[in-house]
Amino acid sequence: MATKHKDIIFAPVGIDPTKNGKATGAASGKQSPLEKSVDLPAPTAANHKEAGLSKAQLHTMYEQIYLQRRFEERAMQMYQKGKFGGFLHLYIGQEAVSTGTVHALNDDDDIITAYRDHGWGLVRGVTPNEGMAELFGKATGCSKGKGGSMHFASVENHFWGGYGIVGGHIPIGGGIAFANKYQQNGRVTTCFFGDGAVDQGALHETLNICQLWKLPCIFVVENNGYSMGTAARRHTVNEIHERAKGYGMKSAIINGMDLFSVYKEMKAIADDVRKTSEPWFVEIRTYRYRGHSMSDPQKYRTKEELAEYQKIDPLEKLRGYLLENKLMTEKAVKDLEAKIDQQVLDAIDFAEESPFPENEALFEDMYAGEPYFHDKGNFES
Amino acid sequence: MATKHKDIIFAPVGIDPTKNGKATGAASGKQSPLEKSVDLPAPTAANHKEAGLSKAQLHTMYEQIYLQRRFEERAMQMYQKGKFGGFLHLYIGQEAVSTGTVHALNDDDDIITAYRDHGWGLVRGVTPNEGMAELFGKATGCSKGKGGSMHFASVENHFWGGYGIVGGHIPIGGGIAFANKYQQNGRVTTCFFGDGAVDQGALHETLNICQLWKLPCIFVVENNGYSMGTAARRHTVNEIHERAKGYGMKSAIINGMDLFSVYKEMKAIADDVRKTSEPWFVEIRTYRYRGHSMSDPQKYRTKEELAEYQKIDPLEKLRGYLLENKLMTEKAVKDLEAKIDQQVLDAIDFAEESPFPENEALFEDMYAGEPYFHDKGNFES
C-alpha cells in the first residue's frame, strides 16, 4: 500500500519542490510554476496614440489607477488597525484591467464582477468616501454598510456590484445582457471573474446560452495566476481562453499589465459586440501583488515571481510613461498624487465620522415591495 | 413595441416553418433542422472482421439487440394497458450503442447512464424478468420496485444504474473512475448521457477535473438529435464533440447507428484509457424512434426524418448482415427471435405474478448502516 500510492497523484502538484513528490506519469504535464502567471501575451499597443488614447484620458487614467492603489493601501492599514472585519481582497496590481476597460466602454455599458471589486467600484461611480464607509460598515457606504468589501456597487452608474459566490454572478451578467438585448438599448455588458471561477459549471451554462441566444456580453477572466493558493495550472486545464473553442465563441487574450493593450483590445471587442450582438470570451492575464485576502501566508508563490510582475507595475509604468513622454510634469504628477492621498485620508475621516446604520436598517432593503419578516414579533420582543 | 420584437429572437427556432418566424441576423445561423440528427459520420468498419468481431459475438449481439427492442415494445404495451405508471423512456433505435459498447468493454468495466436505461440494463446484468418486474414496481425487480423505469441497475455487474436528474450522474461517473484509479484496479468507466445533458454545468466541472486528474473515464454523449422536443442545434452550440477542445481532451465522433463502428471505436478508446488513464469525450450520434416519454406528441420532428433513420435501423441491419453473409440461417434467426419473444412474454408473466413489495419495504434500503427515520412513530400511529 505504502509504495503504491506514491505513484498516484490526482491534482497537479505545486511549486514548492520539497512538497511536490515526483510528478510523473499521469500526473505530470505542464510543470513550470510560472507558466500561467507570467506568460503574458505581448502588449498590442506600443504607445497611447496607437491605443487611441488622448492626453486628457491618460491623466484621468493615472488619477484612477493611483486612487485605486492608494485607497486599497489605506484600506489595508485600516483593516490591520481593526477598523472593520470580514474579508478584504485587494485588487492591487490588477488596476490596468479596471481602468483600461472602463475607458473602453460607454458610461452606460454594464459591469459586474466578483468580490475583488474595490478597483471596479472606484472607476465606476463609487466615491472614495462611499467606498471607505462601506468597508467600515457605515450607513454612508455605497451599499449602506450592508455589503462590505465584497459588495461594492453603483447601480445607477451601471456597476452592478461585486459578488461573493465564485462564479455566481456569471449568469447574472448574461441576464443583464439579455435585458439589454430585449430592450434594444445598445448597451454592452462586461462580466469579470477570476481564473478560479472558470471551473464553475455556471460558466459553461452561461457561455452556451449566450452564444446560442447571441447576447451582447463580454465574459472576461481576470487570470491573476491563482485561485486563492492554487496556481491556475493546478485547477484548470488547457489555456483558459481556449475554452471558447468548445462553443465556437469569439475569444481573445490580453496583456492585463499593460493599460494601453487593455484599453485598445476591450474597445475593439466592445465595438464588435455592439455591432453584432455576439458574445466574447476574453482572458486578461494579470497579477495580484497581495495575498488572496488578509490572512494568506502566500507560501504558494515565490518572491521572485511577484517581483517580476512588480517590474511592470501598471501604476509605475504609466507614471514613467507620462513623465518620459512629457505628457505630465513631475510637479503635476506630485500634485495629483497629493490630491488623491488627501482624498483617501478624507475618506477615512468620512468613514470614521459616519454613523453606523440605525437599528431599523437591519430590516430595510430586503424588499422592493411590501416587506415581510416571518415571526418578526418574536425577534422584537 | 409590436414591430420591434419581431426582430429579436433568443433561442434558435424550430423545424415547423409555420411557427418559425424569420430567423434573421443574430438569431440565424445553422438552420437545417436535420443537421444534428441526421449528420452521421461515416461508419468506420465495413464488416465485422474489420471491426474485430467473431461470428459468435455477432450472434450474441443480435440476441441482445433483439431483446432490447422486443422488451421495450412489450413494455410500451404494458404501459398502455395501465400496468404501471410514471415515465417510460424507450431506447428503441439506439441499441447499437449499448450493444457495441458492452462488447468493447471488459465485464468489470463500469457503466453509468441516464434514465433511458432499459437497453443498458439488459446488456449488463438485468434479466428480462428483473427488468419487467421493476417496471411493474414489483419486489422482484432489479431495484426491488423502488426505482422503476428510470432506475434500472445491476451493480454487481458494474452497471451503476440509470439516473433521472439530467447531468446529475456525470460527476458520479467521474467518481467511479476516481475510485478505480485510486484502487489501481485497471477498470475503465463509461458514462453515458444525452445531448441535452451537455448543457449542464456538471459536465464542464467534471471534464475539467477528470482531465486535470487524469481519471480513466469515457464520457459519451448519446446524441439522438433531441432533448425532449428541442433539436440539438436549438439547445447547444457548435458540434458537441468539439467541446473537448476547450479542455484539450481526447475526443471522437462515432456513428451510433452502426454497431460495428461503435464496437471498434469504443474498444480502441477503452484500450487507450486503460493504457494512459486519460479521459475521453465521445459523441455518438444516434436516433430515438419513439417519443421522449409516453406522452410526447412529437411535433418537433418530421416523419421523413424518422424514416431516414429507420432505413439504417441497427436491428434490421444486423439481421440483414447475418443473413446476407450467411453467418446465420433464416431459421436460426427465427428461432432466436422466437426464443426472445417468449422470454419477454415470460418476463411479463413473471412481473404480473410477482408480489408487490411488503409494506415494510417502504423503510428498507434507505441506509446501509443503522436506519433512522425522523418522527417515524407519528407515521406508524
Place this chain on the structure above:
Amino acid sequence: MATLQFREAILAGIDEEMARDERVFIMGEEVAEYNGAYKVTEGLLEKYGFKRVIDTPISELGFAGIGVGAAMNGLRPIVEFMTFNFAVLAADQIINHASKARYMLGGQLSCPVVFRGPNASAGQLGATHSVAYDSMYAHFPGLTVIYPSEPDDAKGLIKSAIRSEDPVLFMESEQMYGMKGEVSDAEDYIIPIGKAKVKRQGDDVTVVATGKMVHVVKQAAVELAKNGVEVELIDPMTIKPLDMETILTSVKKTNRCVVVDEAHPFGGVAAEVGFLIQREAFDYLDAPVQRVTLPDVNAPFSKKLFDLWFPDAKQVVEAVNAVTYRG
C-alpha cells in the same frame, strides 16, 4: 365564472400579465415550441413570439441566473422549472442571489423574478422527482413562496406574483394541472399574496393544508362530518408570507389543530405552523397540534409503496381523531 383547468388558470394569468406589461417574458425548458412539458404555456409562443417565450437548454443554474440578471436590469422574467426538483441545481441563484442581492447592495437594485413549476410528487416518478420544496425555500429571508390548491387561487396569485417587486417562487402540482374549478372572470382578478382562505367552515377542529393536501383534507372532512366532526379547513395559499392570523383565529375557536403537509416531517411547513400555534395559542389548545406528513423516506416507485408513502385522508382522519380524543 368560467370553468378552467388548473393549468389553464395559470396560463390565463400569465397571458394577461404578458399582454399588460411588455417587460414580462417567460423562459424554461420546452415552454415555447413544445408548448410546455405540462402545457401550462400552451399558445404563448404563437401569441407573443420568440422574443418573449423562450426555450432554454437544460441549464437550470444558468437560465435561473439569466432570469435574476434580467430582473435586476428592468425586466419581469417568469422562469419555469420543469419541476422544482430540478431547481435544486439552480438553488445558488435562488438562495444566494435572488434573495440576497438587493440587501447586500443596500437596496440599489431589485429582483422581480418569478420562479415557477410543479412541486412535490407527481405519482410514480421515484425519489428524485417527488420532493416538496416549499418549506425549504420559505426558510430563506427574502423569498415569497406561493402554493395554491385551486384554479381560481392560482390565477389570482400568479398575477400577483408577476407584479411583485421581489422574487417569488410559485409552486404548482403536476397532478392537479387537469383539475377543474370555477375561476372568477372579474377583470384583472388579483388575489393578494399572504392571505389565507378558509376553504371550509367548522367548529371542531382546524386543519391547515396547502396544494394537493387541501384536496386530501376535503375528502377527510366529508368522512369526519359523517361522524359529526366539523373541520375548519384553512389554506394559507402562500407559505411565505404565512397568514398566521387567520390560522390562529380559527384555532382559538376550535381549540384543536392538525397540519397536513406534503413534505417530509423535519422542519416542514407543518413543524413551523405547529410551533407557532403552540406558542401563540397555548392556552387555547385542548390537545397538542398534530401533523400529517410524508414519512422520512424517499419516494418509492412501486405503486403500492407510493400509496403507503403518500399522505391520505385516512391519516388525516386519524390525526383529527387524536386531537379530538376520539376513535
Place this chain on the structure above:
Amino acid sequence: MATLQFREAILAGIDEEMARDERVFIMGEEVAEYNGAYKVTEGLLEKYGFKRVIDTPISELGFAGIGVGAAMNGLRPIVEFMTFNFAVLAADQIINHASKARYMLGGQLSCPVVFRGPNASAGQLGATHSVAYDSMYAHFPGLTVIYPSEPDDAKGLIKSAIRSEDPVLFMESEQMYGMKGEVSDAEDYIIPIGKAKVKRQGDDVTVVATGKMVHVVKQAAVELAKNGVEVELIDPMTIKPLDMETILTSVKKTNRCVVVDEAHPFGGVAAEVGFLIQREAFDYLDAPVQRVTLPDVNAPFSKKLFDLWFPDAKQVVEAVNAVTYRG
C-alpha cells in the same frame, strides 16, 4: 485529556481514520498544499501524500459528485466545502444523489461519504457567507447531520461520521475553530451519532442548542443562575438523528423549554424541536416552547447590524424569562 483547538480535534479524528483505513481520503478547495483555508487539514498532505489529500478546482457540484461516485465504488471520501454556503452549488449531489441513490436502486449500493466544512455565520462576511444549513439538509431523508459544539464532541463524532456507511454532513464553525477544550485521549475515541449530551444540569428550564449557540446559552445560563434560574442545557450534537428522548426527559422534569438556533426561524431546528415537544410533552408544559433564532433577514455586513442580527445571551435570558413567567 489533551487540550486541543476545535480544528485540531477534527484534524486528529480525520488523521486517525486516515491512518486506520486506506480507503479514506480528503478532497476540497485548498485542503492540500495550502493546508486548508482554515487549517483543519494542516499536515495531512505531508503525511498522506497527494493521492489521499487532494486540492480541487472551485467546482462544488463536480467534486461533490466525484465524492459520491467514489463512495459508491468502495472509497470513504471526506469532501470539504470551504463553507456550507458554497455547498448550495452541490445541493443536487447531496439531496438528489447521495441521499437517494441507494433507495432508488433497491439497496444495490451505498454511499459512505462525509461532507464537511464550516456552517452558519463567521462574522462580517455578508449575506452569502453566513447561513446555517443544518436544518435544510435535515429535512431530507437519508442524510445524517452533525453539528458539534466542542472539541471533544467534534473528535468523537468526526470519527463516527467517517465510519458511517451512509452519507453524513458534518458541520463546523469557522468562529469556533480556535476554541480550546479538553479532548479525550482514549484510544480510538468514538462518540455515537444520534445521542444528545446534557451540557449543564438544571431544574428550572430546558434549553436546547447546537454549535455556536451552545456557548451563547452557557453565557446566558451563568446570568440566569445569578437570579436563581437553573438551566438544563441539552446539546443534541446531531441534528439528525435527533435525540428527542433526552430532550423530552429533561422537559418533563423542567416543564419549560427554549430552543436556540442559529438559523432563520421558518422551519429551522427550533421549529422542529418545539413542535415535537408540544406534541410529545403537552401535558408537562407549563409554558409554550419559545425559540431564539436569527431574524428573517439576510446577514448584514456592518458590525453594528451584525451584532443585532446574531442571537445573543440576552435574547436567551429573555426567552427563559418568558417561559418561566418572570421579568
